[in-house]
Amino acid sequence: MKKIDRREEPDFWIEYKRLHPRQCYADLKKTPEGNELRRRMRMYLVESQYGLCAYCCRKVGIDDSLNEHIRPQSVYSDESMEYDNLVASCKTEETDATCGARKGNDYDQNLFVSPLDEECEKKFVFYPNGEMEGIGDDGRYTCELLNLNAYELQRARRAQYKTCVDYHNADMVYTYFLLPDEKGELEPYCDMVRYFHERGIFE
Secondary structure, eight states: OOOOOOOOOOHHHHHHHHHOTTOOGGGGGGSHHHHHHHHHHHHHHHHHTTTBOTTTOOBOOTTSEEEEESSOTTTOGGGTTOGGGEEEEEOOOGGGOOHHHHHTTOOOTTTOOOTTSTTGGGGEEEOTTSOEEEOHHHHHHHHHHTTTTOHHHHHHHHHHHHHHHHHOOHHHHHHHHSSOOTTSOOOTTHHHHHHHHHTTTTO
């Protein structure tokens, strides 16, 4: 999980809430205008997250992501339009679901680690085999809830780790994996790459 440094709330979202003060997020699905607004917000969130899922840091785009409510909208309906409750999460399904799709309405506000939390990156450790582990009750709860050790995620992280090791150059790893490219996007699993880079693994 990578700490998300938020852009300011977009003007189009602020204006819509001003004109529709009684609407909740679920109401947006009922009109073409509302659906377009949801898509526009998803694009804004994906771009602000450097093209990565807020939770697992896999690469996402407008069509393979979803607008995720950190605090579930079905439970916290009065917060469903709040900007600080929205992130972009990967879109996955069924038994392999991860992140927002896996979390659903399960949420313990005392244990869940949000990617908006300043200290969120300190709640997880990574291993060369692609596994990640939560630290403390909150880290473990979040890791399990979001299924962050799903097979596909572990395999992809392991492959990215091997790619970085093969560079044999920490500066190059930093440049290519930890800085946004010309499109403003980061390489997937940069949270894991940063973890090992800070520990001198790629020297």
